[in-house]
Amino acid sequence: MDKPFCYGIFSLLAVLLASTGASAGEAPSAEKGRRLFNSPEFAGAVSGRSCSSCHPGGSELQNAWMNPNLAGQVNNCILGPLKGKPLDEDSPDMQSMLLYLRSLKK
Numbered sequence: 001m002d003k004p005f006c007y008g009i010f011s012l013l014a015v016l017l018a019s020t021g022a023s024a025g026e027a028p029s030a031e032k033g034r035r036l037f038n039s040p041e042f043a044g045a046v047s048g049r050s051c052s053s054c055h056p057g058g059s060e061l062q063n064a065w066m067n068p069n070l071a072g073q074v075n076n077c078i079l080g081p082l083k084g085k086p087l088d089e090d091s092p093d094m095q096s097m098l099l100y101l102r103s104l105k106k
């Protein structure tokens with residue numbers, strides 16, 4: 001099977017699903033993580049804040065990729081300041097967030 005063709009289909013599907021609001025089928029990506037990072041609705045947050053409220057544009061998080069408990073730290077920030085619900089480490093949204101945070105590495 002032609003790989004680039006497959007990827008093309010999958011990204012097309014992801015775009016279609018995202019545009020209909022059915023994000024559950026969207027493959028995890030750093031780009032999706034970036035959107036979640038800036039969303040006040042991430043992880044069911046009800047505080048009106050997003051991750052970006054305290055870490056504008058991911059600033060000061062360039063070394064987060066070294067954190068051995070990165071998902072746990074994300075959940076701390078979800079539970080505390082965001083007043084959201086912690087995410088399963090294997091969930092697509094957490095995977096996207098981790099990809100985004102690791103992409104901030106300088």
Ligand code: HEC
Pocket residue numbers: 037042049050051052053054055060061063064067070073074077078081082097101
């Ligand atoms: C109310 C402000 C606030 C919000 C909103 C917030 N954080 Fe944080 N975050 C902090 C503070 C303060 C620290 C550092 C203190 C600590 O480690 O607890 C921190 C630490 C972190 C770290 C660890 C940094 C490192 O170098 O290891 C990560 C990763 C992180 N936050 C991600 C997030 C994500 C993802 C979100 C959104 C789900 C978020 N934060 C929302 C205040 C916030």
